[in-house]
Amino acid sequence: MNKVRTLEFDEAIDDALGQAMAANPRVMVIGEDVGMIRHNLLVRFGRERIKSAPISESAFVGAGVTAAMAGLRPVVEVMIVDFIGVAMDAILNHAAKIKSFSGGKWNVPMVVRAACGGGYGDGGQHEQSLWGWLAHIPGLTVVVPSTPADAGGLMLAAIESDDPVIFLEHKLLSPSWLDFMGRGGRSTVEFDVPPTGTMGECPKKWQPLAIGKAACRREGEDLTLVSVGVGVHRCLEAAQELAKQRISASVLDLRSVVPLDKDILYEQILKTKRLIVVDEDYQGFGLSGEVAAVALESGLKFSFARVCTKQTIPFTRHLEDQVLPNTQRICAASIALMQN
Amino acid sequence: MNKVRTLEFDEAIDDALGQAMAANPRVMVIGEDVGMIRHNLLVRFGRERIKSAPISESAFVGAGVTAAMAGLRPVVEVMIVDFIGVAMDAILNHAAKIKSFSGGKWNVPMVVRAACGGGYGDGGQHEQSLWGWLAHIPGLTVVVPSTPADAGGLMLAAIESDDPVIFLEHKLLSPSWLDFMGRGGRSTVEFDVPPTGTMGECPKKWQPLAIGKAACRREGEDLTLVSVGVGVHRCLEAAQELAKQRISASVLDLRSVVPLDKDILYEQILKTKRLIVVDEDYQGFGLSGEVAAVALESGLKFSFARVCTKQTIPFTRHLEDQVLPNTQRICAASIALMQN
Amino acid sequence: MQPDLWSLYRLMLYSRRFEEAVAALWHAGHISGEMHLGIGEEAIVAAVVSQLEDQDAMALDHRGTPPLLMRGVDPVRLLLEFLGHPDGLCGGHGGHMHLFSVKHLSASSGIVGASGPSAVGFALAAQHLRPGSVAVAFFGEGALNQGMLMESMNLAAAWHLPVLFVCKDNEWAITTKSATVTGGNLMNRAGSFGMKTMAVDGSDIEACWQSAWEALCQTRDNGEPVYLHASCIHLEGHFLGDQLIRTSRHPVKEMRKMTGPLMRSFAKMHGSNVRKRMGGLRHILATIQNIRTQMSIKRDPVVILRQKLHGEELQLKLLEDKIDTEIEQVLEACGLADVKVNDE
Amino acid sequence: MQPDLWSLYRLMLYSRRFEEAVAALWHAGHISGEMHLGIGEEAIVAAVVSQLEDQDAMALDHRGTPPLLMRGVDPVRLLLEFLGHPDGLCGGHGGHMHLFSVKHLSASSGIVGASGPSAVGFALAAQHLRPGSVAVAFFGEGALNQGMLMESMNLAAAWHLPVLFVCKDNEWAITTKSATVTGGNLMNRAGSFGMKTMAVDGSDIEACWQSAWEALCQTRDNGEPVYLHASCIHLEGHFLGDQLIRTSRHPVKEMRKMTGPLMRSFAKMHGSNVRKRMGGLRHILATIQNIRTQMSIKRDPVVILRQKLHGEELQLKLLEDKIDTEIEQVLEACGLADVKVNDE
């Protein structure tokens, strides 16, 4: 049987990535500072395959697209997803469209890897989530893991996918990113890090985890909480709180925003008749709306609420904590929804 | 009384823009080829205020942001909204965020003007709509007029707005853009141009049209069709068809995607209990989802369907016509919705 | 090394005739949307493409027809693509700005400047998987103001990638004289990234071929980027139906439509002072005049090459007839046998 | 013209002490997120900012503290901003990478390269509304690989805008030696857009002042962009808590954490050959070594200027004490009177 071991979230990703790189010489990593950020991979695969880039995201993400078309399997890092703005044309008009433009004849097996999310006080240009935004563009797959085991398995699947995959790792789950951007070696700061998200059992040998399958993290009867990434852990905490008030909540971890696992969503909504989407990405025109629409389209009748980020994320920690979905807001929304 | 006259869609916009430029020397136009594309404004306001730019969208959209902060009222043209990808950082991380970052102390009164939409066979990198995508970003106003009178009034309001406004003009409504990109002077091609959208009565002196007020273009009892831009005209056609089958449809023209006019939406849904969103922008994670979520949040119960663009727009005309929302698809969805 | 002018003439003329047929089909309404031709660019394109090797890659801009034809893409499938036919090169999904051929490692984009990153990606893959192969980026001078293209030059230089950057400088970007929105000079700009640069008269196929030969050798052998700057002219304007070309060809008819609104606007109350208004007007007239002048310049590379070959009229006639026949066969294969393609 | 070295020393030292206090507060956990200091850049910043006039604008990068302080932003409100206080410069909404002052026409961004477009916009507004005023863009050498900054240089040149582009070249972009990812040379690159360029030793305030004086005169008088390249050093590394600095300061402790996984990965089955693995390892060691070397170089502009003023110890002491007191007062006003700021 496949042995297990305990890994941190980012270790798991890099471990799976390392396995993929060992198995396939076409897999390579491109990005700013990857020589240091991925130093463990660097000393195993060398500088040709862990390729440090200048601060030229539009060029190297764009280059990733054709490199992938021409036979490589690039994992292109844009550090944090907020920086994808400067490379958006490569994503919007190239990565996402070339399969369609070529009449299905040419694929873009590229992974765009980026840290995302807030909760450590870095301000609104560095803490965005943007998964729902990217998901709007047809042709992209968008993956947002919430545990180390999922993160490794999904990274492997992303690399094996023949289509472009955006792989987002939340900074609160990833100790190295959190240290890089929030902690900086300090013991004087604290973050609300979900322990089960940041460390967990992982297989010794990775298997790709099918993209597009949600996981029901908790079964409940009264309402369904749907989320991704750190939000899943906030939901689980909220569900525990709610249980004390005799409200039984399901918690659904979508794991990928595109494709959406509709079946499990329908199932849960059918059962609980109440749906709350918890989304750290911006509220409007995003994941919460899509989940609502998908459920409505299927003819389900249910009541609905959402706990999302409604505005630019403020720098100051106490406002940030209110603006990002938190357990209190989830509980309050749940209780309100139970009353109608 | 304010006299009226008949103008084409793009004439109306430029006329209102000219009025604003005459009234306020701080209003200026920036963009590629604006010297020719806005030649009528050029001969009235000169080259300093109709400023031709190199093919450097990230620089000149970014420059528009601070120019606006420093006292100008720039109307920055990115030709067609598809090209906004290369300038996305200026929109996502600057235009939309600076008011928030500055603690509300600094505004960005910039208008980003772009042609959008398909229906003339130019392929998937030149026919996108993207209004629901841009709407995801908190801090932006997104305006999509469907008639000449609205277009002029909304342009004036956009210029007067203290916050960044994305102003999208559909190419099928705008004769000059359609000639530029689709017709090229030919009499040998035909397009399904909605006549009431492309030409209409306009006031002699423009008044700003309050942004965020939808218009009910047709009152019905059985279902509500919600759309913007060309979609509104497709809905009106569909409503006529449906009337023959004794289905009475309301048609709601949102006019702005952000802000959404929720009140009129609630009113119509409450009355008709059936909602169909018709959206030329991509289906997933966009306008249709947001409308669904907003209505659900308010506690309304209704059945729902959507007719949107689900994929990269194909070049070939007959596939394009199927992929973009058309009257047949709207009718079919309406009839299906009436049956459950 | 010496070029084989006859085979180059063949490539160039074939491309010319093909695009003339495309133009006719477009005017006749058989092709939708915009249509950017490479008419006028054939020399530099032929010079480069004819010297590519099997595994070399091409990153194309919005004028992808000539390079693809010269690279050997099936003309029938290319034309079917323009016609939106399911048997087209891309199943009718791409259209003329989005042409892709896996076999020829060729990708286009309608986004100005995008051929830069695209070529870098191809070259990176070449470095890893096809050592000794190169990637070519074709673009116009206007594209050199697009950040991603400048970034790509740096990236190619920093990563030591075999990219040949080919700038086809027609001095115009749609209706904008590029010099009016460009600081410095483009040879310096490209050179400042640490690349070797070369300039050539893009209407002279022999010079183009020679430059391309040197540039490709350098790129291929040293695994370093090279910049090749070729002046050229777009005889059909920016795209088919180009308003400026229409105006310059039918000044009375087109100006009549334009003049009324223009003069009304010029004379409108409220606005800038007369000097500024005059400046605007002058700009428009100068632009139209400029295009007229440009169009009348005798820099057609196909004509110039034909003059070089002029001693051999018989052989020329044979070749030209053969190409006409081939184009007719292409049209026939596309089900367009009875479409008259020579009336505009 | 001659600079007033005393007032420049005052500006620089004040900024230095302020940022040292910020560093202490950050280490003590009072400030969240990243924190990029301008420690080491004070000379070039003081040289430029001290010569700005009332309506001039500043486009700042992620090291906005020194320019804003030197421009006269209230230090209490600045510090309160870092602390996330509602009375902060931006109400606590911005944080140190997003500092905005309407009064000082100053805007920052945490997006590398964004100060380019930002300065162009300021200069465009100046051209229309405040003729004779200029806009300054501050950025690092790494930012010059960002397309929008290159585009901005072209735009400023093409539009004849009064922008002073100031590159603070510390040779590093986070952990990347910029030379390893940059083709050509940056003076040429900037110059290729048709701008006048100047280079200066950024640790020498007199030279900086002189260059800034010339550059600003030219920009202001001719309404044309100028590029000023200043070498400098970041004594605190890229940002506070910089892993490389930590490792270079506490090699045993930090390397111990790093070494285990590194060596295990180095020795792992499957992967590249030993030569390539060694290359990777060498790269990491060289990077750490490089940082150590850089840190030990004596190029602190504040120290160097102090040496120039060293005859006047009494006046120096008075000034230094005064600044210490002022900083204490700032801390007090921020409610941090009893926070020890000198223990890291």
Ligand SMILES: Cc1ncc(C[n+]2csc(CCOP(=O)(O)OP(=O)(O)O)c2C)c(N)n1
């Ligand atoms: C990013 C972007 N901006 C604008 C356009 C619109 N556009 C298409 S072609 C063109 C001019 C390109 O000029 P140049 O690079 O000189 O090429 P040419 O057309 O002259 O061959 C422009 C502005 C575009 N396609 N993409």
Ligand SMILES: Cc1ncc(C[n+]2csc(CCOP(=O)(O)OP(=O)(O)O)c2C)c(N)n1
């Ligand atoms: C578009 C973008 N890419 C990457 C980053 C991450 N980043 C922040 S600072 C920095 C290095 C900047 O180097 P340089 O311009 O030399 O300035 P320095 O920090 O050395 O002053 C990087 C890569 C960013 N903020 N924005």
Ligand SMILES: [Mg+2]
């Ligand atoms: Mg050109």
Ligand SMILES: [Mg+2]
């Ligand atoms: Mg630097």
